[in-house]
Amino acid sequence: MAGEDIDPSQLSVSQQDALQTYLAVTGQEPAAALPLLQRSEWNVQIAITKFFDGEGPDPVAEARASLDSPPTQPPRQPQNLMHDDLLPRSPFRPPRAVEPATRITTQSEYEPPYRPPFLLAIFFTPFNILYRLLSSSFRIFGTLFPFLPRLFNVITTPVLQGISGDTRGRRSLGPKDTAARFVREFEEEYGTHTLPLLENGYNMALEKAHKELKFLLVLLFSPEHDDTNSWIRNTLLSPEVVNFVNDPENQLLIWAGNVQDSEAYQVSNSLRCTKFPFAALITHTPNVSSTAMSIITRVTGPTTAAEFLEKLRTAISQNRSSLDRVRSTRAEQQASRSLREEQDSAYERSLAQDRERARQRREAEAARERAEREAQEQQTATEKQERQLDQWKRWRAQSIPAEPAADDKEAVRISIRLTSGERVVRRFAGHADIEELYAFVECFDVLQNLTCDDEGDVEEPEEFEHKYDFRLVSPMPRAVYEIEAGGSVRERIGRGGNLLVESIGEDDDDEDEDGENGEIDG
Structure with missing residues (x-):
């Protein structure tokens, strides 16, 4: 497969890693890097060396070419290298091939200096001290008697050759x-x-x-x-x-x-x-x-x-x-x-905007569905509450006793003004609990529509806790007859009275206004 036909998407994982490492070190284009990596058998070190030092001839390719067409032996000609170098180059002679400039292996800048082992350094410490003493002595003699270094130049060290002739090696650095x-x-x-x-x-x-x-x-x-x-x-x-x-x-x-x-x-x-x-x-x-x-x-x-x-x-x-x-x-x-990067950046920004719009649409759709679901649940719960309340009214209306006879001296005559403005006058047994008044007001619409054919056993609704959403009050003087206080009708109200039905939660001003404007029946 030719180098220019290599598809980066068809490379294996190791080959893609080698390509990324090579591009990070050399900064070369992938189109030029793939053929070099393929010729280097996907060895990153060899490919990087070829990139910086130049690529020599491929022995495998030369061997294949020699099999296809055997080279002809050129006639041997004697050549004087020194004479040829001195002759002026003819403009028709082929130019000499350029010489590659290869990289070199240098000392690392962070390579620490060599230090001998501690025990070995201790062992050679006396010899080192003796060598330094002798060197210092020879320096003094060499200064006082300049002819001594020249006399013993064969057997002495470079230190004895004079102070000005220091040829010791330079310190190796990075x-x-x-x-x-x-x-x-x-x-x-x-x-x-x-x-x-x-x-x-x-x-x-x-x-x-x-x-x-x-x-x-x-x-x-x-x-x-x-x-x-x-x-x-x-x-x-x-x-x-x-x-x-x-x-x-x-x-x-x-x-x-x-x-x-x-x-x-x-x-x-x-x-x-x-x-x-x-x-x-x-x-x-x-x-x-x-x-x-x-x-x-x-x-x-x-x-x-x-x-x-x-x-x-x-x-x-x-x-x-x-x-x-x-x-x-x-x-x-x-x-x-740069153009491709700008296009990719613009595409990414457009894609991000599309993602944001899609996310907002999904969130809006989810919020709408959640609101519809909550509304549906609320409506279902309200309908269930209304059905249970209607069932409870019909069930409670069965247990409300009938109005006492007119000649019953223990009966209590009460005038009740409903929230609709309608006034109801009815007698209740004196020993009846105050809750009977609340039940009568709550079930008044059921009692009005109740017929003989509707008589029957209505069961109390299950898992339903009824609460009265109103209260009975006396306008003048104002008195609230809370159901929680209990007591009989005679004990709480007396032999007769006028009561108003107030929805729980109304303002006191509205209550007072209703009390002042309400009619009182005795």
């Missing part, structure tokens, strides 16, 4: 600290300058040049070389070179190092540096690989500022067009990515 130390020493030696020296490691400089599509100028110096000091002062710090380097149109980054440092020494071996001072111009070469960083020119040995600038200008002009194409491609990809 890449960032090493670069900062070099910049500080460079300024102390050559004064203030305007060269934009990067204060980070070589690998970070490569990544920065690849990400920003700039040219990386790598400078390597050896303090022991005789031409280093003059080349830096007369060539590197010349106004022409400084202005060229600081020109934004040239897109130049500078990384420099001292080969006495571990990182710069590894860089010199990686770039095959054989002569100092050394300069190499590195840039991204898209014609070789989509991730390759290659050396496009070298400047070795002492050169003048004009020669140095001529080589840099030539190399930059030859590779500027390819970098411009990559920049335009990246700009288009970034523009399309």
Whole structure:
């Protein structure tokens, strides 16, 4: 399956994890990352190494090609390498392949210094003290008698070779600290300058040049070389070179190092540096690989500022067009990515608005259904309450005794004004409970419509607790005959009286007004 035909949705879980890890480290587009990951057998470490160091030939593909078409043996020709290097290059000769600029393995910035085990340090403490005493003694003798170090230079240590000839190794630091130390020493030696020296490691400089599509100028110096000091002062710090380097149109980054440092020494071996001072111009070469960083020119040995600038200008002009194409491609990809992100953001906002509207509709529908359900339940409960109250009235009306005879001297004559305004006059037995008055008023409508045919046993409604929603009061003087107080009709009212039916909850003003306006019958 070709790399461009890979569908990200068809990848397995492990392949998707490898793709996400690779994109997070390199920032490459998925369309270009999938073929590289496939050629790397979905190994993230190998793919990242190919991205930064450049991708070499595929032995499997070469083997398959050799099976399909056996290569022909070109005729052998004698070649003098030294003579060929001295001959001027013909414009018709094929150009030499660019040399990849590989990354190096440097010391971690957080790697702690090596410390021997505690027991071993205690064991060698006497020898260490003795060595320090002897070294101090030899230093004193070397200062007093300068001929002693030269006399015993074969058997003595470098400490005995004089105070000014200290060639001990430099302390190993992390890449960032090493670069900062070099910049500080460079300024102390050559004064203030305007060269934009990067204060980070070589690998970070490569990544920065690849990400920003700039040219990386790598400078390597050896303090022991005789031409280093003059080349830096007369060539590197010349106004022409400084202005060229600081020109934004040239897109130049500078990384420099001292080969006495571990990182710069590894860089010199990686770039095959054989002569100092050394300069190499590195840039991204898209014609070789989509991730390759290659050396496009070298400047070795002492050169003048004009020669140095001529080589840099030539190399930059030859590779500027390819970098411009990559920049335009990246700009288009970034523009399309930004447009896609804006579209996705707009879609997400629209989707969120639709979700909010749907949620509000669901909540409104749920509230409407809940209100309808509560209303239906309330109506059902009200209807049930009315049916039970009607049944209770009919049941209670059966137990209300008939009106006493006119000649019954114990009977109590009471005039009752109902809430409808109708006045009812009736006699009640004197020993009847006050509740009989309330039951009569409550069941008055039932008693009015009660006929002989309606006589029968009506059962009391189950699970129904009846409560009177009115009270009987006497207007003048005002007296309330509460049912809870109990007592007989004669005891509470006497031989006769006028009563008003008041609904519970009415205002006192309304009660007083009704009492004043009510008619009193004796």
